[in-house]
Amino acid sequence: MQHQSTLPLFSVLAFLGTGLLFAGTLLHPMHADPNIAAEAFAEYAADRHWVVSHLLQLAGLWAMIGALVLLARRLEEGPARSWARLGAAVAIASMATAAALQAVDGVALKAMVDRWTAAPEPEKTALFAAAFGVRQIEIGLASMNSLLLGFMAAIVGTAVAIDGRLPRWTGLIGIAGGIATTASGIVIAYTGFSAPAMAIGMPANLALMAWLIALAVLSWKRALT
Structure with missing residues (x-):
């Protein structure tokens, strides 16, 4: 078929992306409560791998999304064409x-918390306020990122379920994971990086990673024909 050659690349990107995202997440410090700014900023400033961990996360997420774009192109050949095209657009x-989220979180916030911790006492208050402002921009971007990722997964999951060349349950998992990820984005918008947001977001992210791996394995075996 027209996009048959995309299948090996889809599987490679799926496995590579989940591996990079997992590695970046493992490097990310997670001891301080992210919703208590002073504690979180001190932990971030002390972390030597902050930029690397966020670049790994970005590379992993890009690879995973790229894999889903390739899958959507394959699904455009079947009855789920409109859903597949919409999913690809949301993926882009x-x-x-x-990228915007990691620019703020992985680069700008790190620079601000480093300056805050190194500054003499008279300057600390102003620098903390500036770092806190960057944090709020990060929260806004994290919320929108979760919303878009959730929409993408739910739309592509719907396309998979309609298409019928892969088991219907794979589509339903994508829809469920997408709804949960969208919900986490809404909770982040209202409460920041709160315990409820993390309790929804972390399992949802793991579910989407497992979903992508399952899609990669099944797509390779069945070749979507």
Whole structure:
């Protein structure tokens, strides 16, 4: 078929992306409560791998989203064409939002918390306020990123379920994971990086990673024909 050659690349990107995202997440410090700014900023400033961990996360997320774009192109050949095209469009928007999020979180916030911790006492209050402002921008981007990722997963999951060349349950998992990820984005918008947001977001992210791996394995075996 027209896009048959995309299948090996889809599987490679799926496995590579989940591996990079997992590695970046493992490097990310997670001891301080992210919703208590002073504690979180001190932990971030002390972390030597902050930029690397966020670049790994971005590379992983881009690879995973790229894999889903390739899958959507394959699904355009079947009865789910409209859903597949919509999913691919949302995926591209997700890539841009992820890059903006990591620019703020992985680069700008790190620079601000480093300056805050190194500054003499008279300057600390102003620098903390500036770092806190960057944090709020990060929260806004994280919320929008989760919303877009959730929409993308739910839309592509719907396309998979309609298409019928892969087991219907794979589509339903994508829809469920997408809804949960969208919900986490809404909770982040209202409460920041709160315990409820993390309790929804972390399992949802793991579910989407497992979903992508399952899609990669099944797509390779069945060749979507």
